[in-house]
Amino acid sequence: MGSDEIRNGVCNGGGGGKGKEKYKCKRLMTIPTILTLGRVAAVPLLVSSFYMDYWWSTSATTIIFLAAAITDWLDGYIARKMLLGTAFGAFLDPVADKLMVAATLVLLCTKPFEVIVFGEVPWLLAVPSIAVIGREITMSAVREWAASQNGRLVEAVAVSNLGKWKTATQMTALTILLATRDPSLIGPGMFGASGIFLLYVSAALSLWSLVMYMRKIWRIL
Incomplete structure (x- = not known):
């Protein structure tokens, strides 16, 4: 969508109102929404490549997730800068994020890898994954x-x-953990341990943010 269309009022909203008032774009399919839909469509590709047994499959899984993480930032940036925010896009964006993150966490739990620093700990990935997914469902x-x-x-x-x-810590941790599975990129070791550490940090931030939201609600009630 060009700048002329924006000036003429096709999409002339953006950050000044509350609720639905701040979404003035009349088009359902804007650039940010298309990027968000792309993240939703990428989930089956992520799952398929994760279980494929080709030399390129692990690299493809990492690239798909990394591309999704980048578009997560990009669609919000475009929506703000070009005033292309829509109510549908605001609804779909967190759904796409949760689908991608939850799918990746489940996939990593189904094929856990041994990190030398931690040894064989069966619940190493399961505990933060449950915390993150549980928090997202609750929120x-x-x-x-x-x-x-x-x-x-x-x-x-x-x-x-x-x-x-x-969200930033979560995306970084999952990208590292997916890359650790790919011997052509980098193998387990301290790199994998850093991914585990960041995943626990993101789980702690998830739970802490949930507590903060609940405290705000409690004050209002």
Whole structure:
């Protein structure tokens, strides 16, 4: 979509209102929404490549996830800069993120690898994975409930800086863990251990952000 269309009012909203008022774009399919849909479509590709037994499959899995992580940042950037934010895109974006992260965590748990630093610990990936997925399910339910209540509750569960740090740490950890499986990129060792460490950090940030959201809600109620 060109800048002329934006100036003429095809997509002339962006960050000044509350709720649906800040989504003024009249088009359903904008560039950010297409990128978000691409992340959803990439989930089956991620799963398929993870279980393929070709020389390129592990590299493909890492590249697919890394591309999804980049578009996660890119679609938000484009939506803000070009004023292409839509209500549908705002709904779909967290769904795409949760699908990609949850699928990757489950995949890694089905084929755990041994990290020399930690040895054979069967629950090493399962514990943070349960924490992260459980938090996302809980927050989805809380945000749905808040949307049916008053505006103050909606503001209380809006994405915070802590949530952004959680997402960045999460994406970095999962990229490292997927890359560790690929011998053509880098093998296990301290690199793999750093991925495990960051995954636990992201799990801790996930739970802490959940606590902070609940505290905000409690104050309002």
